[in-house]
Amino acid sequence: MSQLVELTGQTGVVVRSHVIHKVLRNPMGLIALAILGVLVTMAVLADVLAPFDENFADIASTLAAPDANHLLGTDSVGRDVWSRLAFGARTTLLSALLCAAVAIGIGLPAGLVAGYYGGKFDGIAGWFVNILMSLPGIIVLLTVRAAFGPSVWISMIAFGILLSPGYFRLTRTSVQSVRNELYVDAARVAGLSDRSIISRHIFSVVRAPIIIQTAMVCGVAISVQSGLEFLGLGDPTVATWGVMLSEGFKNVYLTPTLLLWPAVAIGLAVGALVLLGNAVRDALEDGEKIKQRKRKAAASASATERTTPAPAKVRQARGAVAAVESGTEHHLVKVTNLGVGYPQADGSIKKVVDDVSFHVDRGEILGIVGESGSGKSQTAFSILGLLPGTARIVAGSIQFDGNYTVAPGEEKVSQERLTKLRGKRISYIPQEPMSNLDPAFTIGYQLVTPMVRVLGISKAEATKRAMKLLSDVGIANPERTFQAYPHEVSGGMAQRVLIAGAISCEPDLIIADEPTTALDVTVQADVLDLIRDLQRRLNVGVILVTHNFGVVSDLCDRVVVMQNGRLVEEGPVRTILREPKDPYTQMLLSSMLEGKEPMTMLVSAPAKEAVK
Numbered sequence: 309m310s311q312l313v314e315l316t317g318q319t320g321v322v323v324r325s326h327v328i329h330k331v332l333r334n335p336m337g338l339i340a341l342a343i344l345g346v347l348v349t350m351a352v353l354a355d356v357l358a359p360f361d362e363n364f365a366d367i368a369s370t371l372a373a374p375d376a377n378h379l380l381g382t383d384s385v386g387r388d389v390w391s392r393l394a395f396g397a398r399t400t401l402l403s404a405l406l407c408a409a410v411a412i413g414i415g416l417p418a419g420l421v422a423g424y425y426g427g428k429f430d431g432i433a434g435w436f437v438n439i440l441m442s443l444p445g446i447i448v449l450l451t452v453r454a455a456f457g458p459s460v461w462i463s464m465i466a467f468g469i470l471l472s473p474g475y476f477r478l479t480r481t482s483v484q485s486v487r488n489e490l491y492v493d494a495a496r497v498a499g500l501s502d503r504s505i506i507s508r509h510i511f512s513v514v515r516a517p518i519i520i521q522t523a524m525v526c527g528v529a530i531s532v533q534s535g536l537e538f539l540g541l542g543d544p545t546v547a548t549w550g551v552m553l554s555e556g557f558k559n560v561y562l563t564p565t566l567l568l569w570p571a572v573a574i575g576l577a578v579g580a581l582v583l584l585g586n587a588v589r590d591a592l593e594d595g596e597k598i599k600q601r602k603r604k605a606a607a608s609a610s611a612t613e614r615t616t617p618a619p620a621k622v623r624q625a626r627g628a629v630a631a632v633e634s635g636t637e638h639h640l641v642k643v644t645n646l647g648v649g650y651p652q653a654d655g656s657i658k659k660v661v662d663d664v665s666f667h668v669d670r671g672e673i674l675g676i677v678g679e680s681g682s683g684k685s686q687t688a689f690s691i692l693g694l695l696p697g698t699a700r701i702v703a704g705s706i707q708f709d710g711n712y713t714v715a716p717g718e719e720k721v722s723q724e725r726l727t728k729l730r731g732k733r734i735s736y737i738p739q740e741p742m743s744n745l746d747p748a749f750t751i752g753y754q755l756v757t758p759m760v761r762v763l764g765i766s767k768a769e770a771t772k773r774a775m776k777l778l779s780d781v782g783i784a785n786p787e788r789t790f791q792a793y794p795h796e797v798s799g800g801m802a803q804r805v806l807i808a809g810a811i812s813c814e815p816d817l818i819i820a821d822e823p824t825t826a827l828d829v830t831v832q833a834d835v836l837d838l839i840r841d842l843q844r845r846l847n848v849g850v851i852l853v854t855h856n857f858g859v860v861s862d863l864c865d866r867v868v869v870m871q872n873g874r875l876v877e878e879g880p881v882r883t884i885l886r887e888p889k890d891p892y893t894q895m896l897l898s899s900m901l902e903g904k905e906p907m908t909m910l911v912s913a914p915a916k917e918a919v920k
């Protein structure tokens with residue numbers, strides 16, 4: 309969060325202060341914070357506030373009534389009750405925090421990894437969690453006490469381990485709910501490592517529930533600890549509220565107040581923690597509702613800002629990239645006989661891309677066109693390495709700049725090889741701009757972070773570059789957009805931001821997957837103009853996935869026509885427009901010329917048969 313503040317100058321502080329203000333404005337939250345404030349002050353200043361040592365016994369003055377010397381009187385062996393209460397606050401609160409820290413320390417990282425990566429770790433961790441949850445907590449704590457003695461610290465560590473499955477499950481579920489969000493894919497394509505994605509995009513989602521759960525867990529830890537000590541299982545040499553409660557109970561008929569004070573302290577601490585958890589939850593839910601309202605408003609607002617692309621900077625040619633001429637064997641991207649399939653329940657593999665070959669060179673735009681379900685996105689995702697975990701490369705290979713990202717015979721796209729390319733040399737412009745921006749972070753933050761990581765430049769330099777990029781993609785007020793959250797900009801503007809992000813690390817190849825489909829008609833032409841303009845100026849290769857032949861004829865140099873996972877025709881756009889050979893291409897073209905919605909009329913029975 310501190311990084312966030314440094315980068316944008318305001319984002320993290322705004323989010324945090326928004327929640328704190330809401331908690332303080334909520335009477336429940338205010339009371340809880342006031343009570344916890346008093347108890348924490350007691351714990352921190354116990355040495356100053358307590359007139360006696362917690363175990364100092366004045367045998368001459370046992371079970372004494374409150375007086376000037378002993379504010380709350382003394383217990384059965386003459387120890388000062390107020391002093392024990394203050395020192396007890398320290399031990400009780402610290403041991404509750406220890407319990408929560410152990411539970412978080414185990415449950416949070418395990419939940420993050422299991423939720424994000426799934427697979428074997430998820431299975432094994434789930435197995436351990438089930439075992440832990442099936443253990444009877446009190447019996448385990450009694451066993452630990454018998455084995456290690458009556459230490460409050462050891463029993464709270466054991467209790468923390470028993471509570472860790474709660475954090476594991478909470479984190480795992482939260483992570484799974486965002487793992488497949490498009491903005492997580494977008495961050496991966498922008499070149500961020502898994503660690504950065506987890507710590508920035510994923511952790512921000514689990515942070516709030518973890519805070520709420522921790523308040524509750526601390527309350528439960530204090531209750532359980534006090535309960536055990538009340539039963540006489542605590543360490544009598546350490547002043548805790550539970551031990552005081554147990555001693556007070558023994559003298560309840562002689563001096564009932566001995567029981568009263570620790571009981572009040574425990575009640576106040578547990579009650580305040582529960583109230584605080586509720587107040588934080590309410591504050592976060594309120595914030596979420598406001599965000600959702602703003603998101604809806606932004607979505608319905610028409611995105612009509614005009615494109616006035618400022619001159620982009622002249623791109624330095626990368627030494628590593630060979631100058632590639634169209635028609636030579638060395639291509640920027642070369643896809644050879646690619647087949648992609650998904651295993652079915654009966655053991656067979658359903659092919660969704662079958663025997664597809666094409667290439668793209670630097671400085672050209674290749675269109676991949678076809679109706680919905682024809683395998684365009686699966687082909688593009690194979691190049692990007694974004695296929696779902698269940699997908700298999702059943703045939704063929706993919707080369708980027710002469711190197712294999714999928715070598716012949718490999719079943720999976722090599723993430724190791726692609727991590728080095730994504731964001732740096734291959735970038736991606738997605739279909740739905742809003743879903744590809746993380747709503748929790750400002751636009752500036754989301755532009756700056758990949759540049760710092762990928763280009764290794766300073767935050768200040770990345771911020772300067774981000775401003776320039778925003779202006780290059782035609783955003784009139786880059787400063788304001790830089791500081792805005794995704795819900796505060798229109799769909800057209802969000803797509804410009806993503807285009808700025810796509811060119812920010814000076815890629816060699818941009819893959820644009822239906823970049824205008826989710827946009828207002830008035831903005832579509834502007835965004836296409838922008839892509840063409842940038843492609844010419846930066847001399848990058850572009851793969852444009854679209855279902856619209858109009859877009860292809862307007863923008864592309866060459867085109868690949870796909871139907872049912874197969875490539876039916878390929879060639880220069882002019883040639884295909886003049887002499888389409890395949891009947892399917894002819895249908896696509898005639899539907900475009902007739903001005904019909906191209907993809908709706910093309911669904912013929914044979915065309916819908918699964919490729920097998």
Ligand SMILES: Nc1ncnc2c1ncn2[C@@H]1O[C@H](COP(=O)(O)OP(=O)(O)OP(=O)(O)O)[C@@H](O)[C@H]1O
Pocket residue numbers: 650660678679680681682683684685686687696855
């Ligand atoms: N995770 C998956 N599991 C099984 N099949 C899938 C999966 N993802 C996609 N497919 C199938 O792959 C085929 C090709 O999908 P793809 O998304 O590439 O089509 P498309 O041409 O890009 O269509 P659209 O324009 O609608 O995105 C479809 O039949 C789809 O059902």
